[in-house]
Amino acid sequence: MVFDTAPLHVWNGVGDLTFSSNTYSGLGDLISISTIEETSDVSASGINVVLTGLKSSFLSTALNEDYQGRVITIHLGGFNASGSLIADPIIIFTGFMDVMTITEAGDSSTISIACENKLIALERSKERRYTPEDQKIDFPNDKGFEFVADTSKQEIIWGGRSTPLGVYGGGGNTTDPSTQGAGNLA
Numbered sequence: 001m002v003f004d005t006a007p008l009h010v011w012n013g014v015g016d017l018t019f020s021s022n023t024y025s026g027l028g029d030l031i032s033i034s035t036i037e038e039t040s041d042v043s044a045s046g047i048n049v050v051l052t053g054l055k056s057s058f059l060s061t062a063l064n065e066d067y068q069g070r071v072i073t074i075h076l077g078g079f080n081a082s083g084s085l086i087a088d089p090i091i092i093f094t095g096f097m098d099v100m101t102i103t104e105a106g107d108s109s110t111i112s113i114a115c116e117n118k119l120i121a122l123e124r125s126k127e128r129r130y131t132p133e134d135q136k137i138d139f140p141n142d143k144g145f146e147f148v149a150d151t152s153k154q155e156i157i158w159g160g161r162s163t164p165l166g167v168y169g170g171g172g173n174t175t176d177p178s179t180q181g182a183g184n185l186a
Helices: 054-062 120-122 132-138 143-149
Strands: 018-019 022-027 031-033 047-055 071-076 089-107 107-117
Touching: 022 031, 047 054, 047 071, 047 120, 054 089, 054 107, 089 120
Parallel strands: none
Antiparallel strands: 018 022, 031 047, 047 107, 071 089, 089 107
């Protein structure tokens, strides 16, 4: 989970685990992840991550963080008999934190985070325009859209009356009675 202050790396085992230059704190049974759905169509299935038994000090950190829309990535890894990772864990979910629900009970708290799949971005409308300013967001030196407004004032003749019949392979106005039959093959 990526927050402003620092990323939060946790795993569902005990103790610290180092993977990809990051240290993951073991939460054991204090963390649970809902079932990750797979579908045959392209759809954005969300998940819930629940952290239980948290101290109140962690709760204040969670309340003060700007979490909504922040990235969350979930890996799945296997261990051998000695407790070492067999191979690099694979990513099984990438998405964005959406809604955080906090439940307090005495000295401990439960935080439930609803997370949306990154495919949710496909369902959002793109607020982009065909303007020079918008094009420069992605391509700062591109000048192609500077001339778009001028094209609405241009008269473009595509195989129209300014091309005489029979010149350059055709064209012209074949509905003009004075040119009927000229250049036509029978």
